[in-house]
Amino acid sequence: MPAHPAGVQNCVAGPGYKHRTHNPSPTTMHHQNQPLLDALNACIAACEHCATACLLEPDVKMMARCISLDRDCADICALTARFTARGSEHAPHLLKECAEICKACADECEKHGAHMQHCKECAEACRRCEQACRAGLSKAA
Amino acid sequence: MPAHPAGVQNCVAGPGYKHRTHNPSPTTMHHQNQPLLDALNACIAACEHCATACLLEPDVKMMARCISLDRDCADICALTARFTARGSEHAPHLLKECAEICKACADECEKHGAHMQHCKECAEACRRCEQACRAGLSKAA
Amino acid sequence: MPAHPAGVQNCVAGPGYKHRTHNPSPTTMHHQNQPLLDALNACIAACEHCATACLLEPDVKMMARCISLDRDCADICALTARFTARGSEHAPHLLKECAEICKACADECEKHGAHMQHCKECAEACRRCEQACRAGLSKAA
Amino acid sequence: MPAHPAGVQNCVAGPGYKHRTHNPSPTTMHHQNQPLLDALNACIAACEHCATACLLEPDVKMMARCISLDRDCADICALTARFTARGSEHAPHLLKECAEICKACADECEKHGAHMQHCKECAEACRRCEQACRAGLSKAA
Numbered sequence: 049m050p051a052h053p054a055g056v057q058n059c060v061a062g063p064g065y066k067h068r069t070h071n072p073s074p075t076t077m078h079h080q081n082q083p084l085l086d087a088l089n090a091c092i093a094a095c096e097h098c099a100t101a102c103l104l105e106p107d108v109k110m111m112a113r114c115i116s117l118d119r120d121c122a123d124i125c126a127l128t129a130r131f132t133a134r135g136s137e138h139a140p141h142l143l144k145e146c147a148e149i150c151k152a153c154a155d156e157c158e159k160h161g162a163h164m165q166h167c168k169e170c171a172e173a174c175r176r177c178e179q180a181c182r183a184g185l186s187k188a189a
Numbered sequence: 190m191p192a193h194p195a196g197v198q199n200c201v202a203g204p205g206y207k208h209r210t211h212n213p214s215p216t217t218m219h220h221q222n223q224p225l226l227d228a229l230n231a232c233i234a235a236c237e238h239c240a241t242a243c244l245l246e247p248d249v250k251m252m253a254r255c256i257s258l259d260r261d262c263a264d265i266c267a268l269t270a271r272f273t274a275r276g277s278e279h280a281p282h283l284l285k286e287c288a289e290i291c292k293a294c295a296d297e298c299e300k301h302g303a304h305m306q307h308c309k310e311c312a313e314a315c316r317r318c319e320q321a322c323r324a325g326l327s328k329a330a
Numbered sequence: 331m332p333a334h335p336a337g338v339q340n341c342v343a344g345p346g347y348k349h350r351t352h353n354p355s356p357t358t359m360h361h362q363n364q365p366l367l368d369a370l371n372a373c374i375a376a377c378e379h380c381a382t383a384c385l386l387e388p389d390v391k392m393m394a395r396c397i398s399l400d401r402d403c404a405d406i407c408a409l410t411a412r413f414t415a416r417g418s419e420h421a422p423h424l425l426k427e428c429a430e431i432c433k434a435c436a437d438e439c440e441k442h443g444a445h446m447q448h449c450k451e452c453a454e455a456c457r458r459c460e461q462a463c464r465a466g467l468s469k470a471a
Numbered sequence: 472m473p474a475h476p477a478g479v480q481n482c483v484a485g486p487g488y489k490h491r492t493h494n495p496s497p498t499t500m501h502h503q504n505q506p507l508l509d510a511l512n513a514c515i516a517a518c519e520h521c522a523t524a525c526l527l528e529p530d531v532k533m534m535a536r537c538i539s540l541d542r543d544c545a546d547i548c549a550l551t552a553r554f555t556a557r558g559s560e561h562a563p564h565l566l567k568e569c570a571e572i573c574k575a576c577a578d579e580c581e582k583h584g585a586h587m588q589h590c591k592e593c594a595e596a597c598r599r600c601e602q603a604c605r606a607g608l609s610k611a612a
Contacts, residue, residue: 089230096274103398108390115397116385120559126267127550133237136543138572145564244539249531256538257526261418268409277402282427290420371512378556408549415519 081132087173087180088129091150094173095122098157101166114156114167121153121174128181140184147181150174222273228314228321229270232291235314236263239298242307255297255308262294262315269322281325288322291315363414369455369462370411373432376455377404380439383448396438396449403435403456410463422466429463432456504555510596510603511552514573517596518545521580524589537579537590544576544597551604563607570604573597 099118102111128146131139154174161168240259243252269287272280295315302309381400384393410428413421436456443450522541525534551569554562577597584591 093226093274100275103394108394112385112390120561133234134241138543141568149561244535249535253526253531261420279402279431286423367516375508375556382557415516416523
């Protein structure tokens with residue numbers, strides 16, 4: 049496992065930090081991850097909203113798997129956002145699993161998206177978040 | 190404790206939901222809390238970043254209380270954001286304590302803001318979040 | 331709001347820490363909150379398990395409010411446990427709301443406890459956690 | 472990525488649940504993960520306590536990496552515990568990264584364990600948690 053994949057920019061932490069020659073200030077680097085943070089935060093809010101809205105649908109049973117995935121997806125996105133914001137050296141290690149869960153949640157929500165606005169919006173937020181995580185991973189390759 | 194203070198808009202949950210006469214759709218109401226969510230998410234990211242940056246300062250000891258408050262502030266904001274996004278009937282109950290911790294963190298960060306950009310930015314994010322939480326509370330009064 | 335209610339023992343943090351005359355070591359004080367931490371952790375696990383089990387019931391719709399409260403209860407207990415374990419000066423401020431949500435979840439789960447083992451177990455864990463939180467609050471009075 | 476590694480027992484969720492021939496009740500299976508949950512919860516509390524105690528040490532700068540790893544370790548353990556307790560099909564996917572972060576935190580804390588009781592206790596809790604996560608992974612092989 050590489051200690052410093054570049055997919056998530058380590059703003060201020062991580063071994064070797066002091067030894068970089070042209071070290072951008074922590075503040076400058078901080079904003080490089082803003083698009084990823086925005087995608088993660090939008091996904092958290094969409095999943096939380098979708099789970100609550102699913103529980104109010106007439107046929108809740110049909111939404112059970114959607115609710116389960118909403119819970120997992122909001123939680124992994126929240127952890128990934130925290131690690132990213134703090135510039136943790138472990139942030140990149142979460143991106144793959146975060147993308148996988150976003151994909152699973154998007155796939156399930158899309159099944160209901162034609163009839164339920166909350167699932168449509170959640171699927172879109174999950175898909176954008178999956179892409180943002182994979183973009184981070186590809187930079188790390 | 191009132192069961193439904195109006196400070197945080199319950200998008201889809203909470204007793205009485207079905208009985209409102211002019212009930213906005215869950216989707217419509219969802220976006221009413223976006224400014225609060227944005228303030229909370231910005232505060233989480235600023236606190237996480239500030240804690241990491243404080244740990245890299247030459248005089249870490251001077252930053253110890255700042256780091257402690259950053260941890261608490263990021264955590265309470267994260268919970269408040271989740272409850273708000275899901276439209277929990279308990280979301281409004283967290284706003285007061287969230288505002289208090291944001292205030293404490295802003296007060297501490299302001300002491301260092303003249304010399305440290307991360308503390309300056311964190312103080313500003315905490316102050317905005319404190320105000321967003323108090324705005325929610327005042328609607329509930 | 332008192333800055334240092336005694337309901338949660340501040341192991342190592344909080345103003346005044348250095349000035350106590352007979353200051354127990356952080357390690358010694360650490361274990362004073364173990365019963366509260368145990369009750370919180372048991373409640374988190376029971377709520378997470380209950381929510382999942384509710385989603386597998388034949389009549390999920392009947393369990394919708396139970397699932398919603400399980401989500402809130404697990405989340406507030408998790409935050410309260412983190413603040414308690416770190417000896418945050420803000421830990422005591424969470425105990426009242428944590429007790430309220432545990433009570434609400436216990437009340438709902440008890441309605442289903444005769445027929446569903448997961449709700450019976452969750453109601454018991456929530457009730458014990460509510461009591462542990464209130465015990466902490468009463469020490470602070 | 473296998474959808475159902477056996478390292479974490481899926482109590483109630485996951486595809487195929489309905490189709491197992493000798494399906495233990497959710498309640499029975501629930502308790503199979505208790506040793507893992509106990510190790511995770513002990514690790515969370517030890518890391519939170521260690522971070523706070525490190526911030527009170529005379530030489531905080533020496534403890535900066537320890538504090539950073541305490542934050543990451545408490546957070547990944549908390550997510551892993553939630554996924555495990557809810558029987559998420561994604562719980563097993565977190566075990567490897569959780570074990571890695573526990574190992575990194577234990578390695579760092581052991582450097583200070585001779586002189587600081589909080590680091591000694593945290594190193595032990597992290598090592599036990601790393602082992603519990605790896606035990607789960609080996610069952611999944």
